[in-house]
Amino acid sequence: MSEASAPHAADRRELTAAQRNAVAELLRVSPVADELGRRFAKAGHELHLVGGSVRDALLGRLGDDLDFCTDAHPDETLRVIKGWAESIWETGREFGTIGCQRDGLRLEITTFRAEAYDQVSRNPIVEYGTDLAEDLKRRDFTINAMAVSLPEHRFTDPHGGLDDLAAKVIRTPGTPRESFGDDPLRMLRAARFAAQLRFAVHPDVHTAMIRMAADLDRITAERIRDEFTKLLCGADPITGLRLLVDTGLADRFLPELAGLKLEIDEHAQHKDVYEHTLTVVDNAVSYETEGPDFVLRMAALMHDVGKPATKAVGPDGRVSFHHHEVVGARLTKARLKALRYPKDVTAKVTALVALHLRFYGYGRGEWTDSAVRRYVADAGDLLPRLHKLTRSDCTTRNRRKAAQLAADYDALEERIARIAAAEDLARVRPDLDGNAIMELLGVPPGPVVGRAWKHLKELRLERGPLDRDAAEAELLRWARDEGIVE
Numbered sequence: 001m002s003e004a005s006a007p008h009a010a011d012r013r014e015l016t017a018a019q020r021n022a023v024a025e026l027l028r029v030s031p032v033a034d035e036l037g038r039r040f041a042k043a044g045h046e047l048h049l050v051g052g053s054v055r056d057a058l059l060g061r062l063g064d065d066l067d068f069c070t071d072a073h074p075d076e077t078l079r080v081i082k083g084w085a086e087s088i089w090e091t092g093r094e095f096g097t098i099g100c101q102r103d104g105l106r107l108e109i110t111t112f113r114a115e116a117y118d119q120v121s122r123n124p125i126v127e128y129g130t131d132l133a134e135d136l137k138r139r140d141f142t143i144n145a146m147a148v149s150l151p152e153h154r155f156t157d158p159h160g161g162l163d164d165l166a167a168k169v170i171r172t173p174g175t176p177r178e179s180f181g182d183d184p185l186r187m188l189r190a191a192r193f194a195a196q197l198r199f200a201v202h203p204d205v206h207t208a209m210i211r212m213a214a215d216l217d218r219i220t221a222e223r224i225r226d227e228f229t230k231l232l233c234g235a236d237p238i239t240g241l242r243l244l245v246d247t248g249l250a251d252r253f254l255p256e257l258a259g260l261k262l263e264i265d266e267h268a269q270h271k272d273v274y275e276h277t278l279t280v281v282d283n284a285v286s287y288e289t290e291g292p293d294f295v296l297r298m299a300a301l302m303h304d305v306g307k308p309a310t311k312a313v314g315p316d317g318r319v320s321f322h323h324h325e326v327v328g329a330r331l332t333k334a335r336l337k338a339l340r341y342p343k344d345v346t347a348k349v350t351a352l353v354a355l356h357l358r359f360y361g362y363g364r365g366e367w368t369d370s371a372v373r374r375y376v377a378d379a380g381d382l383l384p385r386l387h388k389l390t391r392s393d394c395t396t397r398n399r400r401k402a403a404q405l406a407a408d409y410d411a412l413e414e415r416i417a418r419i420a421a422a423e424d425l426a427r428v429r430p431d432l433d434g435n436a437i438m439e440l441l442g443v444p445p446g447p448v449v450g451r452a453w454k455h456l457k458e459l460r461l462e463r464g465p466l467d468r469d470a471a472e473a474e475l476l477r478w479a480r481d482e483g484i485v486e
Contacts, residue, residue: 021060026153029066032102036068036081037150043080045072047109048132048147048156055143058165059197068109069135069147073128074098077109096128114138133158140179140186141193142171168199176208184215185223187249192231195240206247213248224253225339232301233292237285238278241301245274253339256305256331273307276395280304283392295345296385299352300392302332306353329354351382352389359390359409372415373461387413432456432471440472441479448484 026033026049033049040047049057050069056062070077074090077098081088085100085107092099096111112129129135132147139145142161148154159173170190172179180187187209190201201209216224231240241257244250250257260274277300284300285292306328307321314320332353336346358375367375379386387409394405437452438444455478456471466474479485 022054022057022148025057025060025062026148029062029105032105032107033066033068034151036084036102036107037152039080039084040070040072041151043072043076045070045076045080046132047150049150050135050147051139051144054146054148055161055165057148058146058162064104065106066108068107068150069112069132070109071112071130072109073111077111081109132156137173138182139173140183140189142173143193143199145173168197169202170194170199170205171202172205176202176205177212180208180212180215184212185219185227187212187216187247188219188224188227188231188244191240191243191247191249192227192234194243195231195234195237197234198236198239201243206243209243209247209249213252216249216252221253221338221340225341228253228339229294232297233294237297238282241278241281254335256302256335259308260304273304277301277304279395280389280392283395284388287388287392293385295348295352296388298336298349299356299385299389302328302335302349303353303356303389303393304328305331305335325354325357348382348385351379352385355379355382355386356389356393359412367412369419369464370462372412372419373464375412376416376420377461383416432468432475437475440475441485443484451482452478 037047047068047070049066051067053062053065053067072080074093074096078088078090081098081100085102087101089099092108092110096113097108098110099106099108101107112131112135114127114129114134129138136145136147136156136158142159142164144161145157145159146161147156149156164171170193172186190205190209193199194201231237231244234240241250244254245258245261248258257274257277260277261272280303281297281300284296288296304321304324306324306326309327309331310321310324312320312322329350333346333350336349341349355378358378376383391406391409394402396402396405432440434445434449434453437449437456441448441452443449452475456475459466459471459474476485
């Protein structure tokens, strides 16, 4: 990979080290990328690996999704890849992007753009550009404004992205005001890259984020949701979350987060709920075993959002937050709905927030087997996440208290395992199914069957498994009390 455009002297010092990563990564994808470059060149067009793909190659973390830019328009791109690509999709065509697959690589090829917002609308105005320099200038950050030509492998870096990559700094190619004015979502993207890459935002970028935070209101909930999800699932979500709060961006789409900064009364001490929440998120990350878990992280983030509305100071000066889990679940559901998260994701996060306090009290010896069954039944498939969330929520600095809570939860998990081994708690169901209920009571399908089923399930949770005779006797007793049978 040779150097075609690198105006900063530091590029020559840093490029050699970065090239080691880039060359290794590019060699892996070169058979496909260079072949594609030759096809574009034969058709009289340029092709460049660009943006995040170049950044990740330099960082030694290039994936199987590659981004390219070209002077060819979408119709011309289609002609070049037709018969070569194994599959083609045009879902991004209105933005000048054609996608295809080849040898296990997903390729997205976008026409040079001179994209801008009209400062009012929520969607970009797409205009095709004429050259690479113009395309790179319009990109969000310098670390995403580098390109490698194909098949020649000429490196182009007109805005010092390589310097910023080495310094781990997020900076805009032009002024931050111009960049964020074009697309306010870039402010949220700055926080997202800080979380993903563990980079710091440049002071000028930070200042612009504060001054222009309100411009984020121009962006659709869906676009904000997607960027925030990537931020929360980043390697260092805490840095990203702090940026959102410190710059005021969180106030625009997640005001509950900044709202956790409760005023601390010197006469009514309680722990800092905001700092506690960030610690819980960090703890939750440490419990993940199969990559980022958005549902767990979001539940950790939202678990105490009901506290500001429920804060009360008693006569003894103690602070309480009674039923904050109920209020928090309601606020969580409303916020995720406003951000257009899928219903199943919203339901899972909301349920975890509602359940996160259920464990407390177990250590006092008050839980019966029935309570354990209900804990497992109410959590359902969320039980593994609830275990992680509950453990993450223990942030006390009192070592004795922390050790006791951990031991109590260890005991609860062992008890769950013991009862589950005997009763198959993962699938707690009544001892009689719907058909048996209808046959025994002589009723057709309908509300009565549902009520009977619910009664038997409650009985199952309360007493554990019943044999057939006992279950039928209980059902008949219930039916008589309800006036369903004589």
